Amino acid sequence: MKSFKKVLVGSLLSVAAVATLAGCSSEKTAEAEKKSETPETLETMTDKAKEEGEVASVGMPDTWANWVGTWEDLNNEFGLKHKDTDMSSAEELAKFESEGKNGTADIGDVGISFGPLAVSKNLTLPYKTSYWNDIPEWAKDKDGHWLLSYTGTIAFMTDIDNVKEAPTSWEELAKGDYQVAVGDVTKANQAQFAVLAAAIAKGGDEGNIQPGLDYFKEIAKAGRLSAVDASLANIEKGEIDVTVLWDFNALNYRDQIDSERFKVTIPSDGSVISGYTTLINKNAPHPNAAKLTREYILSDKGQINLAKGYARPIRENVKLPAEVAEKLLNETEYKSAQPVKSNETWDQTAVELPEKWQSEVLVNVKK
Numbered sequence: 001m002k003s004f005k006k007v008l009v010g011s012l013l014s015v016a017a018v019a020t021l022a023g024c025s026s027e028k029t030a031e032a033e034k035k036s037e038t039p040e041t042l043e044t045m046t047d048k049a050k051e052e053g054e055v056a057s058v059g060m061p062d063t064w065a066n067w068v069g070t071w072e073d074l075n076n077e078f079g080l081k082h083k084d085t086d087m088s089s090a091e092e093l094a095k096f097e098s099e100g101k102n103g104t105a106d107i108g109d110v111g112i113s114f115g116p117l118a119v120s121k122n123l124t125l126p127y128k129t130s131y132w133n134d135i136p137e138w139a140k141d142k143d144g145h146w147l148l149s150y151t152g153t154i155a156f157m158t159d160i161d162n163v164k165e166a167p168t169s170w171e172e173l174a175k176g177d178y179q180v181a182v183g184d185v186t187k188a189n190q191a192q193f194a195v196l197a198a199a200i201a202k203g204g205d206e207g208n209i210q211p212g213l214d215y216f217k218e219i220a221k222a223g224r225l226s227a228v229d230a231s232l233a234n235i236e237k238g239e240i241d242v243t244v245l246w247d248f249n250a251l252n253y254r255d256q257i258d259s260e261r262f263k264v265t266i267p268s269d270g271s272v273i274s275g276y277t278t279l280i281n282k283n284a285p286h287p288n289a290a291k292l293t294r295e296y297i298l299s300d301k302g303q304i305n306l307a308k309g310y311a312r313p314i315r316e317n318v319k320l321p322a323e324v325a326e327k328l329l330n331e332t333e334y335k336s337a338q339p340v341k342s343n344e345t346w347d348q349t350a351v352e353l354p355e356k357w358q359s360e361v362l363v364n365v366k367k
Contacts (some may be wrong), residue, residue: 013193025132038203040247045291046078049080049142049183049286049292052286055286055290055293056082056083056086056316057105057106057254057291057293059084059088060108060109066308067109067362070302073296073301073305080292092105093121096282097121098136099283100283102283103281103283105284106287107294108281110279111189111276111319112127112274114277116146116344118146123279124146124280125280126280130297131295134315135147135148136314139275147314148275149311149312150312151273151312152249152273152312153273153334154193154194154247154271155246155250156250157264163242168268169267170198170266170269173267177224179224179240181229181242181244182216183230185354186354186358190245191244195357196268196340197271198211199212199214200270200271202214202215206341206345206346213357223366226239226241228240230243232256232257247264248312251310251327268336268345274340298315303315303318304321304324307320307324349354
């Protein structure tokens with residue numbers, strides 16, 4: 001890991017200096033900045049975190065994106081004990097909100113669209129980390145309320161036992177004669193992004209999802225839209241020919257089942273790159289441990305931990321060990337992938353998408 005302590009100490013001092021000079025436009029902003037003040041030294045943060053002695057997470061189980069590696073490191077290096085309650089992004093925000101000042105969770109991992117929503121509900125404690133400048137502008141909140149830890153890109157996972165020629169584009173996928181599964185678009189974040197990826201390939205975007213709906217409408221009319229749940233068990237049983245998934249899920253499933261049996265590709269004519277962000281609970285019982293956790297996740301070693309779980313690091317300047325890099329797709333496969341340009345626009349589209357999916361696509365699924 002890149003001299004974690006030296007880099008962090010210098011960066012924390014810089015962040016603290018900037019925070020001291022920064023003005024605020026309102027009492028609310030001043031309060032937020034006061035809460036997000038970075039300790040002057042790593043030792044200060046570490047000492048406070050050690051006194052707290054633990055970090056309680058939600059939606060960050062051991063098996064997802066190799067979070068277990070991070071929890072083990074935080075315990076070994078800083079003495080932080082850990083516990084997690086697995087739940088969806090929506091459930092995490094609901095927990096933060098319902099518990100209020102009696103918060104029991106420190107930090108959670110949610111889809112990018114839930115970051116701005118959490119801020120609008122005043123649920124988060126901002127903290128930028130010393131790696132702030134390494135994170136693309138599209139992948140972070142300007143005040144540090146949320147910032148992506150890793151990315152996911154919509155990909156095709158093809159069972160080559162069932163499909164002779166694995167599709168490498170949405171155009172090829174449309175011409176096939178096999179079953180395609182996208183998951184439950186009415187409620188699953190991953191499935192909704194699959195529709196967006198198809199829309200992008202057909203000239204749409206987060207403000208114009210119709211090309212994606214039209215695309216899957218034709219798949220449904222052809223009797224090719226699978227009603228089978230896109231779960232690991234069903235994929236392993238061979239019940240799905242091509243599954244549309246986040247790349248990190250597809251690669252993980254591939255290697256869990258049989259790496260020779262499945263081909264994972266990023267559609268060459270368009271895809272969407274998004275990701276997951278940590279949220280620190282405004283009422284975290286262990287706020288320093290939560291900040292240190294976010295800091296560590298963005299460190300070289302933390303990013304490598306995520307890559308071991310097939311999640312693509314948000315920091316492009318992290319050098320992955322050869323054996324870890326080999327588990328991921330080559331960077332050249334991501335040329336067609338683009339991030340959402342407006343999270344606000346996508347949030348509104350995502351609200352409307354479930355009804356449109358039912359009325360325009362599912363009605364054409366052959367029983």
